[in-house]
Amino acid sequence: MEPWNIVFLIGFIIYVVIRGIFEHKSKGNEQLVSRTDRRELLLMVIVALGTMVLPILYLFTSLLRFANYRLPVFLPWVGAVLMVAALWLFWRSHSDLGKHWSRTLEIQKGHQLVRHGVYRLVRHPMYAAIWLFSLAQGLLLENWLAGWSAFVAVAILYFVRVPHEERMMLEFFGQDYRDYMQQTGRIFPRVRHN
Numbered sequence: 001m002e003p004w005n006i007v008f009l010i011g012f013i014i015y016v017v018i019r020g021i022f023e024h025k026s027k028g029n030e031q032l033v034s035r036t037d038r039r040e041l042l043l044m045v046i047v048a049l050g051t052m053v054l055p056i057l058y059l060f061t062s063l064l065r066f067a068n069y070r071l072p073v074f075l076p077w078v079g080a081v082l083m084v085a086a087l088w089l090f091w092r093s094h095s096d097l098g099k100h101w102s103r104t105l106e107i108q109k110g111h112q113l114v115r116h117g118v119y120r121l122v123r124h125p126m127y128a129a130i131w132l133f134s135l136a137q138g139l140l141l142e143n144w145l146a147g148w149s150a151f152v153a154v155a156i157l158y159f160v161r162v163p164h165e166e167r168m169m170l171e172f173f174g175q176d177y178r179d180y181m182q183q184t185g186r187i188f189p190r191v192r193h194n
């Protein structure tokens with residue numbers, strides 16, 4: 001296995017471990033509202049294909065070899081830096097969201113609006129982390145399919161899901177979420193004009 005593929009694999013394992021830890025923590029949650037419909041399930045299949053199935057096929061079989069290519073040597077280094085940033089933000093956002101995390105769109109019993117930590121600056125730091133991870137994947141795996149499948153999957157997830165997620169949050173938290181939207185950007189902090 002190429003050294004950059006090993007860097008990706010280590011990052012991937014850390015990503016899965018972070019998710020596993022917080023999935024475990026949110027296990028006992030009681031749902032109040034669930035928006036787990038066919039669209040949400042399809043999104044999860046697309047994300048699993050792009051971020052797991054294709055990279056694993058590329059790393060452990062020769063099926064995707066036809067789509068290999070070479071990147072300029074400095075780009076995988078950029079990918080490694082993005083990977084570290086992605087994992088840091090993925091960890092921070094899980095830790096700040098705590099038990100309010102859910103795989104699909106849900107509101108739980110006792111759900112509170114989180115506005116601290118990385119959520120003070122942006123409303124979707126976890127999706128920002130996943131965007132960063134998908135860029136890192138593209139720069140570390142030198143294969144058109146396995147490299148960029150995550151970027152395409154995350155783009156679909158982000159642009160399809162976020163409007164529904166924000167609508168759900170607005171329905172549930174009303175003015176508090178409206179105020180929060182005024183103070184934050186989706187994945188980039190808001191530039192303030194004082």
Ligand code: SAH
Pocket residue numbers: 093097100101102103104105106107108112113114115119123124125126127128165
């Ligand atoms: N979009 C967020 C969270 C993703 S997890 C991010 O990218 O960081 C998805 C769940 O998080 C949603 O079902 C919603 O219930 C919950 N959620 C999203 N933003 C939240 C917030 N600011 N406070 C509390 N829960 C939130």
